[in-house]
Amino acid sequence: QQKVQQSPESLTVSEGAMASLNCTFSDGTSNNFRWYRQHSAKGLEVLVSIFSDGEKEEGRFTAHLNRANLHVSLHIREPQPSDSAVYLCAVNTGNYKYVFGAGTRLKVIA
Amino acid sequence: DAGVTQTPRHEVAEKGQTIILKCEPVSGHNDLFWYRQTKIQGLELLSYFRSKSLMEDGGAFKDRFKAEMLNSSFSTLKIQPTEPKDSAVYLCASSFAGSQNTLYFGAGTRLSVL
Numbered sequence: 001q002q003k004v005q006q007s008p009e010s011l012t013v014s015e016g017a018m019a020s021l022n023c024t025f026s027d028g029t030s031n032n033f034r035w036y037r038q039h040s041a042k043g044l045e046v047l048v049s050i051f052s053d054g055e056k057e058e059g060r061f062t063a064h065l066n067r068a069n070l071h072v073s074l075h076i077r078e079p080q081p082s083d084s085a086v087y088l089c090a091v092n093t094g095n096y097k098y099v100f101g102a103g104t105r106l107k108v109i110a
Numbered sequence: 111d112a113g114v115t116q117t118p119r120h121e122v123a124e125k126g127q128t129i130i131l132k133c134e135p136v137s138g139h140n141d142l143f144w145y146r147q148t149k150i151q152g153l154e155l156l157s158y159f160r161s162k163s164l165m166e167d168g169g170a171f172k173d174r175f176k177a178e179m180l181n182s183s184f185s186t187l188k189i190q191p192t193e194p195k196d197s198a199v200y201l202c203a204s205s206f207a208g209s210q211n212t213l214y215f216g217a218g219t220r221l222s223v224l
Contacts, residue, residue, distance in 0.1 A: 032210060042214035043114070043201060051210060088153075090213075096141060098213070100153040107186070 002027045002093045006101035011110055019076040021104045023089030028067040032092030035063055035074045036102070039085045047087075048074065079108045112137065114216035116202050128190040131219045132205045134183055135204030143213065144168075144177050144187050156200075159185065161208060192201040192223045 003026040013019045023033075031051050036044040048063040050056040050072065056063045060077040072091075076083060089101040115134040123129050135142050144156040157177035158166040168175060173192070179185045189196055199220050203213040 036215075041217070041220070043116075044203075044213075044215045046212050046214070047209075074145070087175060096143070096158055096160075097155065098153075104153050 002030065002091055002099045004089055004091050004099045004101040006087075006089050006104050008104060009102075010105040011107070013079055013106070015080055015108055015110050016078050017082075019079045019106060019108070021074045021076075021087050021089075021106070023072045023074075023091075023101055025070050025072070025091050025099075028070050028092070030091050030093060031067075033063070033065055033072045034090045034092075034098075035048060035061070035072075036088045037083075037085045038088060044088060076106075079106070081108045083110055084108050114202055114214055116200075116216035116219050118171075118219060119217065121219055123192045123221065123223050125194060125223055126191045127223075129192055129221065131187045131189075131200050131202075131221075133185045133187070133202030133216060135185070135202070136214055137183065137213070138206070139204035140207040141205045142179060142185050143203040143205075144185070145201040145203065146171075147201055147218070153201070156187065156202055157199065189221075192221075194223045197221055197223050 007022045035047045045060045048058045049064045050065045062075045065072045086103040090098045117132045120181045142159045145153045156168040159179045162179045176188045199218045201218045205211045
């Protein structure tokens with residue numbers, strides 16, 4: 001059964017500094033990974049979807065996937081206070097099913 | 111385009127009550143999902159519909175949770191009877207069919223059961 005773990009649990013960065021979030025998974029056969037952001041009292045907003053090893057950039061958000069190392073990361077360039085939210089990693093386990101990580105709470109201070 | 115709409119945003123219920131949560135998916139999406147989100151368990155899949163047909167009814171959630179999709183643009187999640195442990199955020203999501211298609215989530219309903 002796919003297990004997804006995120007680190008760190010919480011992260012504080014200064015505005016403009018790079019923020020890096022990590023996600024490890026237990027089964028490397030998946031080829032469908034997503035990063036979502038959840039602002040307080042709001043639903044999940046997809047940031048980046050990545051389906052093969054390497055890098056995928058969407059604006060200030062870049063995902064790196066290395067299935068051999070069972071690792072996918074999210075890097076946020078020039079984070080702003082409005083990026084303060086919980087970031088969730090989602091791993092597709094086949095067809096419609098996803099396993100979500102517990103999330104990283106990011107705080108960006110001005 | 112309208113996103114996924116969930117109502118109500120907040121619900122407070124007494125133990126033993128019946129509550130109904132509502133969801134309108136993105137127009138044209140074939141797949142609809144109900145998730146429960148808690149701090150301890152994270153996101154758990156409750157139900158999944160494809161083209162209005164129930165494909166998964168959430169195993170452990172079957173006894174008191176019932177999701178229905180009356181038409182392609184409206185779904186409900188009924189919890190009967192409610193228990194305090196049901197306090198959580200209930201999220202509805204929709205997508206086009208296919209695992210590579212993105213799930214779009216509603217803002218959720220925060221349920222508190224007293």
